[in-house]
Amino acid sequence: MSTAAAPAQLEVRGVTKRFGGVAAVDGVNFEIEKGDIVGIIGPNGAGKTTLLNCISGVYHLDGGDIKLNGASIAGMAPHRVARLGIGRTFQIVKPFGSMTARENVGIGALFGSAHARRGVKQAFALADEVLALVGLKAKADQPVSALTIPDRKRLEVARAVATRPQLLLLDEVMAGLNNVEIDEALEMVRSVHATGVTVLLIEHVMRVIVGVCRRAIVLDSGQVLAQGEPEVVLRDERVIQAYLGERYAKRLKSS
Amino acid sequence: MIGTATSNRRWRRAFLIAGAILAAYALLAPLTSLEAAQSANVPLLADKLWFRIATIIAMFIVLATAWNIIGGITGYAAFGNVAFFGIGAYTTGMLIAKAKWPFLLALPLAPIVAAAFAALVGLPLLRLRGHYFAVASLGVGVAVGELVQNIDYGGQPVFGGASGLFLPILRIDNRGLFFFYLMSAAAVFSIAVTWWVLRSQFGYGLIAIRENEEAASVLGVNTTAYKVAAFALAAALTGLAGGIFSQWNVFINQDNVFPIEYNVQMILMALLGGTGTVFGPAAGAVLLQLLIQFLGGTLPISFDIPFVSADARPIVAQVILGLLLVGVVIFVPRGVIDFFGGRTRLSMSYLRRSLRETSL
Numbered sequence: 001m002s003t004a005a006a007p008a009q010l011e012v013r014g015v016t017k018r019f020g021g022v023a024a025v026d027g028v029n030f031e032i033e034k035g036d037i038v039g040i041i042g043p044n045g046a047g048k049t050t051l052l053n054c055i056s057g058v059y060h061l062d063g064g065d066i067k068l069n070g071a072s073i074a075g076m077a078p079h080r081v082a083r084l085g086i087g088r089t090f091q092i093v094k095p096f097g098s099m100t101a102r103e104n105v106g107i108g109a110l111f112g113s114a115h116a117r118r119g120v121k122q123a124f125a126l127a128d129e130v131l132a133l134v135g136l137k138a139k140a141d142q143p144v145s146a147l148t149i150p151d152r153k154r155l156e157v158a159r160a161v162a163t164r165p166q167l168l169l170l171d172e173v174m175a176g177l178n179n180v181e182i183d184e185a186l187e188m189v190r191s192v193h194a195t196g197v198t199v200l201l202i203e204h205v206m207r208v209i210v211g212v213c214r215r216a217i218v219l220d221s222g223q224v225l226a227q228g229e230p231e232v233v234l235r236d237e238r239v240i241q242a243y244l245g246e247r248y249a250k251r252l253k254s255s
Numbered sequence: 256m257i258g259t260a261t262s263n264r265r266w267r268r269a270f271l272i273a274g275a276i277l278a279a280y281a282l283l284a285p286l287t288s289l290e291a292a293q294s295a296n297v298p299l300l301a302d303k304l305w306f307r308i309a310t311i312i313a314m315f316i317v318l319a320t321a322w323n324i325i326g327g328i329t330g331y332a333a334f335g336n337v338a339f340f341g342i343g344a345y346t347t348g349m350l351i352a353k354a355k356w357p358f359l360l361a362l363p364l365a366p367i368v369a370a371a372f373a374a375l376v377g378l379p380l381l382r383l384r385g386h387y388f389a390v391a392s393l394g395v396g397v398a399v400g401e402l403v404q405n406i407d408y409g410g411q412p413v414f415g416g417a418s419g420l421f422l423p424i425l426r427i428d429n430r431g432l433f434f435f436y437l438m439s440a441a442a443v444f445s446i447a448v449t450w451w452v453l454r455s456q457f458g459y460g461l462i463a464i465r466e467n468e469e470a471a472s473v474l475g476v477n478t479t480a481y482k483v484a485a486f487a488l489a490a491a492l493t494g495l496a497g498g499i500f501s502q503w504n505v506f507i508n509q510d511n512v513f514p515i516e517y518n519v520q521m522i523l524m525a526l527l528g529g530t531g532t533v534f535g536p537a538a539g540a541v542l543l544q545l546l547i548q549f550l551g552g553t554l555p556i557s558f559d560i561p562f563v564s565a566d567a568r569p570i571v572a573q574v575i576l577g578l579l580l581v582g583v584v585i586f587v588p589r590g591v592i593d594f595f596g597g598r599t600r601l602s603m604s605y606l607r608r609s610l611r612e613t614s615l
Binding site: 056057058077078079081082083087088090094095096097098099103106107108110111112113114119120159160163 | 455456462463471474478479
């Protein structure tokens, strides 16, 4: 039946994660093709970050399977997932506080993907390249404490990019930024994507989803509500309801 | 901490040179014959008491430097490292006293057994964080000492029991000199290991774990393996010091190789000198051990504490030590190595800034 087509880069099959009686992620299915750039949106508590934690191995799954290039990565420790080539950022940035920006990114380069392992010297050379890519070159030797919030978000991305991932998971890297900063961050995501990395990003800012994503997946109450082209998905009635409430959706429809 | 631009390289060099000269003097002075040195009034190490103190200082350099690997670099406040000291001491002691092994053959087993034990208890223990880990490791430290003293087999204490374990005296000339050099070699080795760790991928991984364990793991650091390895490495060095101590002291029991106060002392030395640095714990060990001996009245240069009788002296000495250390932790949180290294100068503004940082 199936042709010898290569499996999707990332396959999420019936992934479920419960906390006590609550299913934060409940039977989620989707695929991401290599080189794609996909957005995950959904109201607060929809299970977006939980899903990311499932993919990156931070959480153990309660059900379902996750495959990278056709091989299951479910149940793997985070460091093994990272070595297979999945990089991620945290919504609340987690920089290594005592280090400079360069050293932070150097850690990513020093560890990260198994196929790209390198010595300390080469790792820091790569760190410099990545810092230039995200626009932090001038601040390479500054301690983290001296960086602004937007810069710390950039650093978070740079550290993940330095692991040389094939798939990059970005968790709300634009949250809390102003419009100018969002434009700069968008440019950064585009340039990272242009290096050949597949990107899966969680975002609340619709402008980002429409501006950069080829596909959007809408999560609500742990389930996939809709997926498809961003413009189409965002006009979906159920999506508007989930975001803005039933009453507002009705009013929007009648007007 | 690592690689931050040093503002004042000249100070740093001066500090290193001064340290090297002092270390060279301490190491070479005993080589001149003891009688000659005494008649020439060379103060340091010529005297038997000084000699013993110098060996103890070297021993604490090992303990504090080893603690720094797990506590300072990895950020896991181990409070039971004395267990590894005792295990090392009893490993070497038992092999010499019961199995009649020669000392130099029995010594390498001390770090190996201590590291193996650390790996074993480290796997469950290092899942705990913060004060939970500190308390659990303290428990292990106490438990091992009690076990060693109380394990019986067929009505006989296995490890010498409450009366301790006597080792045959090593039959060599200049025993004191030999053990001073052996302990100093262990101290230099520990510092060299720390130096290597801080420049290796291993060390970067450990620092990443200290700064944010979750971030380290998603960047590809095998946090469990790294933490256990750091714990085992610290245990190996600590066990080595214990192994040397057993043959040097000839007699070991629960009190002298599992003293709980060593746990506190090695941590305070590392804090006083500067955690996470190469030389900090060693500098702290020298300063604090000299202070302990000074307050205890064992140094030739002594003093009377006003209004305090000789009986109350040890207690008052403890109080002074405690107050001093509270002051250090509050006002010099990065350790005195910060000044020696020439990165900062001791000033009121430095103390005020530190106070603000530590009182958050």
